[in-house]
Structure formats: C-alpha cells, structure tokens
Amino acid sequence: MAIATGVGGGATAITDAKRRYKAGVLKYRQMGYWEPDYVPKATDTVCLFRITPQEGVDPIEAAAAVAGESSTATWTVVWTDRLTACDNYRAKAFKVEAVPNSPGQFFAWVAYDIILFEEGSIANMTASLIGNVFSFKPLKAARLEDIQIPAAYVKTFKGPPTGLIVERERLDKFGRPLLGATTKPKLGLSARNYGRVIYEGLKGGLDFMKDDENINSQPFMHWRDRFLYVMDAVNKASAATGEVKGSYLNVTAATMEDMYERAEFAKELGSVVVMVDLIIGWTAIQSMSNWARRNDMILHMHRAGHGTYTRQKNHGVSFRVMAKWLRLAGVDHLHAGTAVGKLEGDPLTVQGYYNVCRDSYTRQDLPRGIFFDQDWCDIRKVMPVASGGIHAGQMHQLLDLFGDDVVLQFGGGTIGHPAGIQAGAVANRVALEAMVKARNEGHDIRIEGPELLRNAARSCGPLQQALDTWGDITFNYTPTDASDFTPTAAAAH
Amino acid sequence: MMTNPVRRITQGQFSFLPELTDAEISLQVDYGLRRGYAWSIEYTDDPHPRNTYWEMFGMPMFDLKDAAGVLMELQNCRKTFPQHYIRLMAFDSTRGVESIAMSFIVNRPAVEPGFGLIRQEAAGRTMRYTVHGYASARPEGERGGNGKS
Numbered sequence: 001m002a003i004a005t006g007v008g009g010g011a012t013a014i015t016d017a018k019r020r021y022k023a024g025v026l027k028y029r030q031m032g033y034w035e036p037d038y039v040p041k042a043t044d045t046v047c048l049f050r051i052t053p054q055e056g057v058d059p060i061e062a063a064a065a066v067a068g069e070s071s072t073a074t075w076t077v078v079w080t081d082r083l084t085a086c087d088n089y090r091a092k093a094f095k096v097e098a099v100p101n102s103p104g105q106f107f108a109w110v111a112y113d114i115i116l117f118e119e120g121s122i123a124n125m126t127a128s129l130i131g132n133v134f135s136f137k138p139l140k141a142a143r144l145e146d147i148q149i150p151a152a153y154v155k156t157f158k159g160p161p162t163g164l165i166v167e168r169e170r171l172d173k174f175g176r177p178l179l180g181a182t183t184k185p186k187l188g189l190s191a192r193n194y195g196r197v198i199y200e201g202l203k204g205g206l207d208f209m210k211d212d213e214n215i216n217s218q219p220f221m222h223w224r225d226r227f228l229y230v231m232d233a234v235n236k237a238s239a240a241t242g243e244v245k246g247s248y249l250n251v252t253a254a255t256m257e258d259m260y261e262r263a264e265f266a267k268e269l270g271s272v273v274v275m276v277d278l279i280i281g282w283t284a285i286q287s288m289s290n291w292a293r294r295n296d297m298i299l300h301m302h303r304a305g306h307g308t309y310t311r312q313k314n315h316g317v318s319f320r321v322m323a324k325w326l327r328l329a330g331v332d333h334l335h336a337g338t339a340v341g342k343l344e345g346d347p348l349t350v351q352g353y354y355n356v357c358r359d360s361y362t363r364q365d366l367p368r369g370i371f372f373d374q375d376w377c378d379i380r381k382v383m384p385v386a387s388g389g390i391h392a393g394q395m396h397q398l399l400d401l402f403g404d405d406v407v408l409q410f411g412g413g414t415i416g417h418p419a420g421i422q423a424g425a426v427a428n429r430v431a432l433e434a435m436v437k438a439r440n441e442g443h444d445i446r447i448e449g450p451e452l453l454r455n456a457a458r459s460c461g462p463l464q465q466a467l468d469t470w471g472d473i474t475f476n477y478t479p480t481d482a483s484d485f486t487p488t489a490a491a492a493h
Numbered sequence: 494m495m496t497n498p499v500r501r502i503t504q505g506q507f508s509f510l511p512e513l514t515d516a517e518i519s520l521q522v523d524y525g526l527r528r529g530y531a532w533s534i535e536y537t538d539d540p541h542p543r544n545t546y547w548e549m550f551g552m553p554m555f556d557l558k559d560a561a562g563v564l565m566e567l568q569n570c571r572k573t574f575p576q577h578y579i580r581l582m583a584f585d586s587t588r589g590v591e592s593i594a595m596s597f598i599v600n601r602p603a604v605e606p607g608f609g610l611i612r613q614e615a616a617g618r619t620m621r622y623t624v625h626g627y628a629s630a631r632p633e634g635e636r637g638g639n640g641k642s
Contacts, residue, residue: 165592172542175506175583175595203497205509228618235622239608240495242502244542270622360589378589426498429509437507440524441517459511462498 028064038094063108067091069133119156141315148372157328161293163380180208182411195229202237204425211250213304248275275300289330301331341389346482357382366485391470392431396449427466495607505597522560530583538636
C-alpha cells in the first residue's frame with residue numbers, strides 16, 4: 001500500500017486487519033489517514049491546511065492526525081470501526097509540502113469522501129473540518145487555507161437567494177458599482193435622527209444605506225422605530241430621485257423568532273433588503289437565507305467577527321474559505337475587504353475573495369491565494385461589499401481592483417463631508433460615474449485616475465471638497481495575510 | 494422641478510455627469526460592442542422607478558457591430574420622441590449573466606416633473622407608500638414636454 005513520500009518518510013498504513021485493530025495506540029499514519037498515492041475522487045472535498053506541528057512532531061504524522069481528527073479518528077484504536085466501511089469515512093492526507101519561506105509550517109492536502117457531510121448543511125461540514133482538529137495538542141497551529149467542494153455537494157445548496165444579477169434587475173442599476181454608506185455614529189442616534197442620515201445619503205445619490213453590525217435594538221433606538229423612520233427616508237428618497245433605493249435593516253437578534261419577527265416587519269414596510277451579521281452562526285444564516293428566498297428579499301451579510309477566524313496567517317480559517325461557505329449557505333451581499341481602506345487586506349488576496357464570490361468557475365490562482373479550481377455549478381453570485389475607511393479620492397483604485405460588481409461603501413467618506421451628507425453622497429456618485437465613463441472610453445484609470453478625479457471636481461464642488469479633505473488619506477500597513485507565492489505590498493498612493 | 498442635487502431623475506449609469514455628447518455616447522457604445530453586448534433603445538413617458546418595461550424602439554441590435562448604426566437609430570428615436578426619456582441598454586448573453594450590462598439615459602423631457610410620495614397611515618404607525626409620478630396622471634403622449642399640461 002501507501003509509501004510515504006515527500007516530507008519525512010517512515011511508518012505507513014498497516015494493512016493487516018488483525019494488527020491494525022489490536023487494542024492500543026497507533027500513529028495516525030498507520031491507521032490509514034496518510035495515503036500519498038491517493039487520487040481524490042470527483043466527489044471528494046479537498047482541504048488545504050497550513051499546519052505548524054509541535055517541536056519533534058513529524059509533519060506527515062501531523063497531517064495524518066489532521067485528517068484523522070477532522071473525520072473518524074479518536075486517540076486510540078476502536079474495534080467498532082470494523083462494523084463500518086471505515087476506510088470510506090477516514091479522511092486521507094495525501095500530500096505534504098513545506099510552506100515557502102516559513103520554517104516549521106507545512107501545507108497538508110486532505111481529501112474527504114462525500115458521505116461525510118450532510119447535504120445542504122454548512123454547520124455539518126464545519127463541525128468536521130474546523131471542529132476538534134483546531135484544538136489538537138500535537139499542532140501548535142492550524143489554518144484551513146482553501147477548500148475544493150465537489151459539484152455533487154455544491155448542488156445540494158440553494159446559494160444566494162437573489163444573486164447579484166437579479167439584484168441589479170430588481171434595483172434597475174447596471175454597469176457600475178453600487179454605492180452605499182453605513183450610518184454613523186454607529187450607536188446613540190435616535191430613530192428619528194437616524195432616518196435623517198438615511199434620507200440625506202440616498203437623496204444625494206447613494207443606492208444603499210446600512211445599519212452597522214452592532215445596531216440591533218438597544219435602549220436608544222428600538223428596532224421598530226428604526227425600521228419605520230428608515231423606510232420613510234428610503235421611500236422619500238426614491239420619490240426625490242426616481243431610483244429604487246434601499247437600506248440594509250439589520251435583523252440580527254438573540255433568537256430566530258426575534259429575527260423572523262424583524263424581517264417580517266421589514267418586508268411589511270416594503271424594504272428590498274435585510275441584513276444579518278456573521279456572528280449569528282451558520283444555521284441561522286441558512287435559515288435567514290431560506291426566509292429571504294421566500295420573501296424576495298436581498299440578504300446582506302456583514303462579516304462581523306470574521307477576524308477572529310481569518311486574520312492570523314498561521315491559525316484559523318482563511319476568508320476565502322468563509323466566502324465559499326457563505327456563497328453556498330446563501331447570502332447576497334458579503335463584506336470582502338477594500339485593500340485600500342482601514343481594515344486588513346492585501347490587494348491580490350482580497351481580489352481572490354471577490355473572485356470566489358463572483359466567478360462561475362474559479363481557477364487556481366496562487367498569487368491571489370486560490371489553491372483549487374472550483375466549479376460553482378451555476379449557483380448564483382454574491383455581490384461583494386467594500387467597506388471601511390474608503391473615500392472618493394480612491395475611486396480609480398477601487399474600480400480598477402474590483403470592477404463593476406461590488407458595493408462601495410463610504411460611511412465616514414459620506415457622512416463626514418464638510419458640506420454635509422448629501423454633498424458627501426454627490427461627491428462619491430460623481431467620482432464613480434466619471435471613473436466608469438472614463439474607463440469605458442479607454443482611459444487607463446490606474447494612471448490617469450487622480451487627474452480624472454480633479455477634472456470631474458471642476459464642475460462638482462462637493463467632489464472638490466472631498467478631495468481637499470481626504471485626498472491624501474491612506475492606510476498603508478503591512479498586511480498580515482498575503483500569498484506565500486508572490487511578494488505583494490498594500491496599495492499605496 | 495425635482496429637488497435632488499442634480500435636479501433630474503438619476504436612473505442609469507451617468508445621470509450625475511453633464512449630458513453626454515453624441516461622441517461620448519458613441520465611445521460607450523463601442524465599449525459595449527467590444528465586450529460583445531447587444532444594444533437596444535427604449536423610451537418612456539412614465540419613468541417610475543419600478544416601471545421596468547419601457548417601450549422598445551425596435552429590437553435589440555444583435556448583429557450591429559458599429560456604433561454609428563446605434564447612434565443613427567438613437568437620432569430616429571429622438572426625432573420621434575423628443576420629449577420622452579430615452580435610454581440605451583446593452584444586453585450580455587453570457588451564461589450566468591444573461592441580463593443588462595449597461596444602461597444610461599440619453600434623452601430627457603425639457604422639464605422633469607418628478608414624483609410625489611403618497612402615504613397611507615396603517616396600523617401601529619406603519620406606513621404604506623406609493624411613489625406617484627406627477628405627470629403620469631395625464632394620458633399617454635401628453636406627459637412630457639415643456640411643463641404644459
């Protein structure tokens with residue numbers, strides 16, 4: 001049977017059943033979790049883990065342990081395995097490679113048979129893949145870097161309830177990024193004051209306004225009050241502009257019953273969109289996705305909390321994996337980073353997340369952190385959202401990095417405008433339209449961008465003021481999570 | 494007159510910019526043609542935000558590969574409907590898209606009367622909203638124009 005190759009070497013799977021199932025403790029690689037000759041089947045899920053074994057732990061044994069602990073293994077041999085077709089249930093580590101330029105870290109490829117996962121359940125898949133294994137003592141750290149999900153399993157999910165194509169049709173907005181802003185301050189506004197911000201932003205030219213992640217129903221603003229005032233603002237702005245407008249009403253709450261109640265009220269008031277936070281959990285996300293599909297609602301996902309999984313390069317879950325799961329679980333909007341704003345993100349790596357959201361078929365793309373081809377089997381596409389510390393002066397970079405299918409959210413960059421919220425919205429909309437027009441005309445916006453913005457500002461006072469206020473603001477810090485395969489730097493200038 | 498910052502209906506890709514010249518429209522059409530889109534011309538005198546189906550000024554120009562042809566059709570449409578809203582739309586037939594890829598307004602009435610908001614008070618402070626076009630109460634063909642009823 002299998003002979004260890006690549007890193008290390010040594011003990012191999014024990015094929016003699018009597019020896020294999022003798023009571024006691026074996027190495028994981030002896031138990032059948034390491035099969036270097038294994039060729040993943042078309043119906044297998046393949047995971048790439050970045051593992052950091054403890055001192056003295058052989059990387060192949062560590063990889064086998066990851067396969068074991070994320071599938072059937074326990075710490076000792078159990079005879080009850082022999083009542084099952086146990087070889088099917090064992091995940092199989094089949095390749096281990098040292099991570100370039102990262103001593104002590106290894107990439108481990110592990111394949112999982114399709115029988116291991118309940119159809120249509122991210123909760124079940126994650127309970128295996130990021131369950132016990134991440135606390136396993138022989139590893140100092142482990143990170144799920146990427147995942148390839150077989151077509152057969154993809155098709156058990158319904159995916160985004162609306163998808164970015166149908167969203168555009170419903171909103172009647174095509175050929176340009178959508179514009180949004182998060183209402184600020186996040187906390188403390190009364191519902192009546194809150195609605196004022198919504199009205200000004202939408203009338204000024206934004207497509208969407210947004211509740212922040214931690215706006216639920218605190219003492220200063222009850223959720224029903226918020227929904228009522230916000231929807232008055234949305235409808236008034238729609239009449240003032242002749243455009244469909246929306247505001248993401250955050251229905252995140254303590255229980256599913258509360259969330260359903262809030263979502264129903266949003267529907268009753270005619271909202272086109274509701275919002276949930278990532279921290280509600282996979283089961284609640286899939287339930288809200290079903291609700292949104294039943295009620296013709298766009299489902300906005302704010303990835304609050306993802307940094308606890310995703311940020312450290314040696315431990316946790318990459319956001320590209322989170323994005324794949326969220327696309328299957330079924331969200332329409334997903335915050336996926338800005339590259340140029342205030343929050344973490346290397347530009348190529350962030351582009352990788354966007355591609356996962358929007359591709360029909362994702363190809364392996366190592367500089368963007370994508371290790372696997374992924375056939376999305378016509379599942380609808382997620383609209384990525386760029387939000388956090390971005391402003392009109394970066395419009396050329398944002399359009400160049402992300403293209404048309406993105407919601408650009410300028411919160412402070414709208415509401416903090418010296419001439420007011422409407423002026424802030426006008427500045428962003430003019431900058432956006434000018435940049436789209438110039439790109440389509442054949443201008444190289446990466447190079448000509450700043451000049452194009454200055455030109456557009458000549459006939460638009462609010463844009464000039466925005467450039468004067470924020471033109472030089474950048475957030476240039478070294479990203480903590482960049483590809484291992486190409487040197488990258490945060491977008492400057 | 495509408496009171497939003499650009500004082501007009503802001504549908505489409507370029508409503509916040511100065512009116513596109515025919516030369517500029519032509520560049521946008523070229524961009525769409527390079528990407529394999531089919532251009533179409535639509536017009537209406539009822540630009541309600543949820544009036545999806547404007548009238549088609551002929552079929553989408555699937556086989557037309559030259560911006561000049563689109564511009565010629567646009568001139569015909571403008572001559573026929575000088576006081577209507579006219580938009581250019583580009584269709585992308587790629588699998589997984591199969592929808593509109595570009596859309597922008599290229600003709601407007603001299604005066605844009607805009608919309609009012611009708612509120613119907615319902616139970617528990619709930620409001621039912623209707624966006625109502627000021628011109629849409631008038632018969633078809635008499636809605637655009639120079640402000641005369």
